[in-house]
Amino acid sequence: MQELSDPVKILGEILRGIGATVTVDTNRLSRSTLYDFDYHSAVIACVFAEHATTDAEGRKSVVAGWLKLMQFVAVRPRLAKQVVSWSANRLRYQSMLWHQIPRGFVGDETHDATVDFLIASDILDRRQDNILGGTRFQSLSEMYVRICHDNLFKTEREVIVTLKSIRVIGRC
Amino acid sequence: MVSWFESHRVVGPLNASLDKYKVASDCSYVDPTAQLTVWGPHDLSTQCAVDDYTLFRVEQHALINKVEQAVAAGTLAPRAVDFEAKFDDLCARRTDRKSAIESLRSHFRSSWGAALTLDNELAATSVRMHRLLEEARIQAAVSARLKSATSLGPEELIEKMREMMVERFFELFGENGLGPLTRRVADGEVGRLIGDCPVEWRSTGAGT
Numbered sequence: 001m002q003e004l005s006d007p008v009k010i011l012g013e014i015l016r017g018i019g020a021t022v023t024v025d026t027n028r029l030s031r032s033t034l035y036d037f038d039y040h041s042a043v044i045a046c047v048f049a050e051h052a053t054t055d056a057e058g059r060k061s062v063v064a065g066w067l068k069l070m071q072f073v074a075v076r077p078r079l080a081k082q083v084v085s086w087s088a089n090r091l092r093y094q095s096m097l098w099h100q101i102p103r104g105f106v107g108d109e110t111h112d113a114t115v116d117f118l119i120a121s122d123i124l125d126r127r128q129d130n131i132l133g134g135t136r137f138q139s140l141s142e143m144y145v146r147i148c149h150d151n152l153f154k155t156e157r158e159v160i161v162t163l164k165s166i167r168v169i170g171r172c
Numbered sequence: 173m174v175s176w177f178e179s180h181r182v183v184g185p186l187n188a189s190l191d192k193y194k195v196a197s198d199c200s201y202v203d204p205t206a207q208l209t210v211w212g213p214h215d216l217s218t219q220c221a222v223d224d225y226t227l228f229r230v231e232q233h234a235l236i237n238k239v240e241q242a243v244a245a246g247t248l249a250p251r252a253v254d255f256e257a258k259f260d261d262l263c264a265r266r267t268d269r270k271s272a273i274e275s276l277r278s279h280f281r282s283s284w285g286a287a288l289t290l291d292n293e294l295a296a297t298s299v300r301m302h303r304l305l306e307e308a309r310i311q312a313a314v315s316a317r318l319k320s321a322t323s324l325g326p327e328e329l330i331e332k333m334r335e336m337m338v339e340r341f342f343e344l345f346g347e348n349g350l351g352p353l354t355r356r357v358a359d360g361e362v363g364r365l366i367g368d369c370p371v372e373w374r375s376t377g378a379g380t
Contacts, residue, residue: 007275007276007279007280007283007359008330008331008334008359008362009327009331010272010276011276011280011330012325012326012327012328012329012330012331013327014262014266014269014272014273014276015262015326015327015330015373016325016326016327017266017269018262018265018266020265020326020373021326021373022320022326022329022330022371022372022373023320023371023372023373024313024316024317024320024329024365024370024371024372025317025369025370025372026310026313026314026317026370028368028369028370029309029310029313029368029370030368030369031306031310032295032302032306034295034299034302035303035306076292076295076296078292078296079296102296102297103297104294104295104296104297104298104299104302105299107298107299107300108299109299109300110299
């Protein structure tokens with residue numbers, strides 16, 4: 001195949017040569033689910049179902065930073081392996097393994113906004129470093145049941161289960 | 173200067189060089205008592221705002237390496253039915269340019285693969301940059317949509333889309349941030365818009 005000096009220009013020339021009309025349908029733009037509230041809510045429901053502990057008052061609870069890291073990795077499954085590797089050795093070789101932490105999760109504002117909204121809706125609650133089930137937590141539990149029933153977000157759920165091998169030490 | 177590693181491998185030679193240059197210098201513009209100031213990680217974390225964006229800027233070269241590796245390895249975007257159909261349509265309509273069209277197909281598919289690599293790396297390391305890139309892609313398509321209503325021909329329209337992506341890459345990564353990869357990844361974004369359907373040149377009704 002020939003080398004292309006300027007492929008965009010050549011494509012344009014060919015299109016002009018056949019008298020083609022180029023249209024751009026912005027309705028067909030595919031937007032990333034990474035910034036979708038419903039998607040993040042669903043992943044948070046899955047994390048709570050698999051990782052939440054029950055406190056003295058019987059409320060489901062997950063360490064906030066840990067929840068943020070897990071949902072971040074769950075929607076980016078290729079990161080799971082290195083996170084498990086990092087956690088297995090983080091106490092002994094913390095300074096050598098820092099590059100394995102998917103630090104992009106710190107700036108994941110979509111998750112923060114989703115949690116804030118769920119807290120404002122009384123579905124979740126916040127206490128110090130923990131995110132707890134709120135008075136309307138049932139809606140998140142029901143969402144998880146529906147996700148499992150319809151076999152949705154299979155990859156994300158598999159990653160979340162994989163991350164169970166990591167021992168949480170208060171905060172991440 | 174910040175030394176994170178518990179080693180004098182970097183700091184030692186710098187101190188030795190400073191002493192050597194001070195001896196050789198007339199010290200017209202440097203105080204003879206000047207010393208290097210070395211910050212440790214605690215100084216860095218308390219005196220600077222170290223967020224994912226800062227780390228991204230520090231590690232931009234690693235990102236570029238990964239995209240370069242993807243290009244060198246011929247990483248391709250997943251096969252997209254519409255992408256193939258659009259180039260098949262061109263081949264059928266310009267049989268005399270089939271070889272050039274196949275080269276275009278190959279170029280846009282591999283460039284799209286490079287753009288996806290950049291996308292994945294940003295999604296993992298700097299969500300903010302990833303989001304800005306996504307917005308840039310949408311803006312390029314919306315701008316092209318508006319321009320398509322004018323008398324612009326297909327050449328100018330596709331060229332404008334690419335130029336807009338190049339401009340946004342300059343804004344996000346700096347003028348020389350991605351170096352020669354800038355144009356390749358911008359072509360990849362055009363390839364993505366062809367493959368993801370917004371850009372259409374087939375007869376009415378195709379691909380819908």
